[in-house]
Amino acid sequence: xxxxxxxxxxxxxxxxxxxxxxxxxxxxxxxxxxxxxxxxxxxxxxxxxxxxxxxxxxxxxxxxxxxxxxxxxxxxxxxxxxxxxxxxxxxxxxxxxxxxxxxxxxxxxxxxxxxxxxxxxxxxxxxxxxxxxxxxxxxxxxxxxxxxxxxxxxxxxxxxxxxxxxxxxxxxxxxxxxxxxxxxxxxxxxxxxxxxxxxxxxxxxxxxxxxxxxxxxxxxxxxxxxxxxxxxxxxxxxxxxxxxxxxxxxxxxxxxxxxxxxxxxxxxxxxxxxxxxxxxxxxxxxxxxxxxxxxxxxxxxxxxxxxxxxxxxxxxxxxxxxxxxxxxxxxxxxxxxxxxxx
Amino acid sequence: xxxxxxxxxxxxxxxxxxxxxxxxxxxxxxxxxxxxxxxxxxxxxxxxxxxxxxxxxxxxxxxxxxxxxxxxxxxxxxxxxxxxxxxxxxxxxxxxxxxxxxxxxxxxxxxxxxxxxxxxxxxxxxxxxxxxxxxxxxxxxxxxxxxxxxxxxxxxxxxxxxxxxxxxxxxxxxxxxxxxxxxxxxxxxxxxxxxxxxxxxxxxxxxxxxxxxxxxxxxxxxxxxxxxxxxxxxxxxxxxxxxxxxxxxxxxxxxxxxxxxxxxxxxxxxxxxxxxxxxxxxxxxxxxxxxxxxxxxxxxxxxxxxxxxxxxxxxxxxxxxxxxxxxxxxxxxxxxxxxxxx
Numbered sequence: 001x002x003x004x005x006x007x008x009x010x011x012x013x014x015x016x017x018x019x020x021x022x023x024x025x026x027x028x029x030x031x032x033x034x035x036x037x038x039x040x041x042x043x044x045x046x047x048x049x050x051x052x053x054x055x056x057x058x059x060x061x062x063x064x065x066x067x068x069x070x071x072x073x074x075x076x077x078x079x080x081x082x083x084x085x086x087x088x089x090x091x092x093x094x095x096x097x098x099x100x101x102x103x104x105x106x107x108x109x110x111x112x113x114x115x116x117x118x119x120x121x122x123x124x125x126x127x128x129x130x131x132x133x134x135x136x137x138x139x140x141x142x143x144x145x146x147x148x149x150x151x152x153x154x155x156x157x158x159x160x161x162x163x164x165x166x167x168x169x170x171x172x173x174x175x176x177x178x179x180x181x182x183x184x185x186x187x188x189x190x191x192x193x194x195x196x197x198x199x200x201x202x203x204x205x206x207x208x209x210x211x212x213x214x215x216x217x218x219x220x221x222x223x224x225x226x227x228x229x230x231x232x233x234x235x236x237x238x239x240x241x242x243x244x245x246x247x248x249x250x251x252x253x254x255x256x257x258x259x260x261x262x263x264x265x266x267x268x269x270x271x272x273x274x275x276x277x278x279x280x281x282x283x284x285x286x287x288x289x290x291x292x293x294x295x296x297x298x299x300x301x302x303x304x305x306x307x308x309x310x311x312x313x314x315x316x317x318x319x320x321x322x323x324x325x326x327x328x329x330x331x332x333x334x335x336x337x338x339x340x341x342x
Numbered sequence: 343x344x345x346x347x348x349x350x351x352x353x354x355x356x357x358x359x360x361x362x363x364x365x366x367x368x369x370x371x372x373x374x375x376x377x378x379x380x381x382x383x384x385x386x387x388x389x390x391x392x393x394x395x396x397x398x399x400x401x402x403x404x405x406x407x408x409x410x411x412x413x414x415x416x417x418x419x420x421x422x423x424x425x426x427x428x429x430x431x432x433x434x435x436x437x438x439x440x441x442x443x444x445x446x447x448x449x450x451x452x453x454x455x456x457x458x459x460x461x462x463x464x465x466x467x468x469x470x471x472x473x474x475x476x477x478x479x480x481x482x483x484x485x486x487x488x489x490x491x492x493x494x495x496x497x498x499x500x501x502x503x504x505x506x507x508x509x510x511x512x513x514x515x516x517x518x519x520x521x522x523x524x525x526x527x528x529x530x531x532x533x534x535x536x537x538x539x540x541x542x543x544x545x546x547x548x549x550x551x552x553x554x555x556x557x558x559x560x561x562x563x564x565x566x567x568x569x570x571x572x573x574x575x576x577x578x579x580x581x582x583x584x585x586x587x588x589x590x591x592x593x594x595x596x597x598x599x600x601x602x603x604x605x606x607x608x609x610x611x612x613x614x615x616x617x618x619x620x621x622x623x624x625x626x627x628x629x630x631x632x633x634x635x636x637x638x639x640x641x642x643x644x645x646x647x648x649x650x651x652x653x654x655x656x657x658x659x660x661x662x663x664x665x666x667x668x669x670x671x672x673x674x675x676x677x678x679x680x681x682x683x684x
Binding site for chain 1: 375376379380381382383384385386387388389390391392393394395396397398399401403404405426427428430431433437439440441442443472473474475477478479480481482484486488489490491495498500501502580581596
């Protein structure tokens, strides 16, 4: 298939388009008894398991911008988003289903690229694409994604399990996805303003880490695998999709407690700091309110922190669960702090 | 809440909107351990079960027209569509998740009406609304729906299980959903043409059966319940969503067989015939190619037909599974027949 082919979907019809998608189904998962092709997919477990289900919607112009998002990256990212929700229950993802509403302006080849990204993500996460729905749309591409996963019922970790005195931890770094988005938006603007000039080429290599984090984020399956191998189990777990403050608030509120966060401890990558500087923006805002980092926040008893560090080392301590009355207290160091209402 | 209130969603925010939805979650299903509120819903079964999952996408302007579709009907219909897919596996639906992308032009009250319809459907089908995603949209309402259900793995019925000589049956009647759509489209056109006149009132009472079938179709849970109580089990099962011919073709092709259908036996309601006459259209086209009837097609061994009729009586025989070479043969009576390629 030549890369420059533009074949309209009505030329081949939705039935043949779906046949093409069937070649991009990721890993054959052993729990999947039936994938694409019947009224519903079928998952069978030998032993009774808890089944976790999540669904998300992504709209062109709201959640993604196809002027700077390659279709395969978009496919990868939507799978990451759903898988991350399953992992955040301490369950292992098994299948994903994709609902696509496609406007005329996109070609068969573009949609195949999207499914190549879905396929790549399914392979990375060890899951199978088992179904979905493909239909026409008027103007904008709409993508919905559903994932299910399984765990023994007593292994699930909810967001409401944090205990008084537990230590609050976060994986990786925060704010880089938003930093990447800021760079992409700036370059798009520069490109639009220079349309008369033919030679505009965005130079993104200095921002590669942040841009990659925005366009093709990875779900933290490594944390869940480490928890399975460790004899320490977090008391609560949530993934960072809305933004750190939102997720911290959700853990505290649903656990019926307060939380104190030491803000200088929140992990921020150097590149994220540099981008915030370039934009004349406060990098703490990126880290606290920027969404789509797909990192994990978890709480564990204080005595387990060092021990767990030897099982999994890509996390830092950022705070502690407190009495409810302290709400969400942000301690900025130098004896300054402020409270956010839960 | 006054019916004429128009409150914009940004006035209350998505978080409070979702809180409102939490009061419309249908039945509390015993298998649901966690519903709305965590990263994913949780289903737990005491014994190992097969889990069936389906997802569908509905777009304003493509799949529904809000000029004649009340929001509560839309909510009911999207649940029906997903539940029907689960039932068509001979599984019982347990949960539904809704993904909504909402443009500015719709109010908080309208979205609550939509969820009232979701709630009503969940109660009728005995299932629980357990989650979803709610987000902004640019112009058009987009709804995605995911349902899961369960059955003992050896009770599932696939579309590919039909055997040579099996009898092809269909529940209810066909083509009425399309007939209802034709009436609604005609009334919409009349309304648009009479906009200068203030008194236009569509008169739909003569078409109530077809219009209801289009706007608030019911999934055939009664058939699945009857199968469970009967000692007869269909060899294949599929729901009629794309249109009868499409579903029959799917059963035949996936079962590696052909099929002969006696077209005068296809059940068509009198009102559907009357509407087709008014429109100067061929009612067989409605019945064969009209989608969204949500009736069930199933195959059973010839010797079981009479026996099953005593367990469940709302079906008729329309054909028989044949050798593959006969493809999909439509016998129109009077010794005339034609073949459709599978």
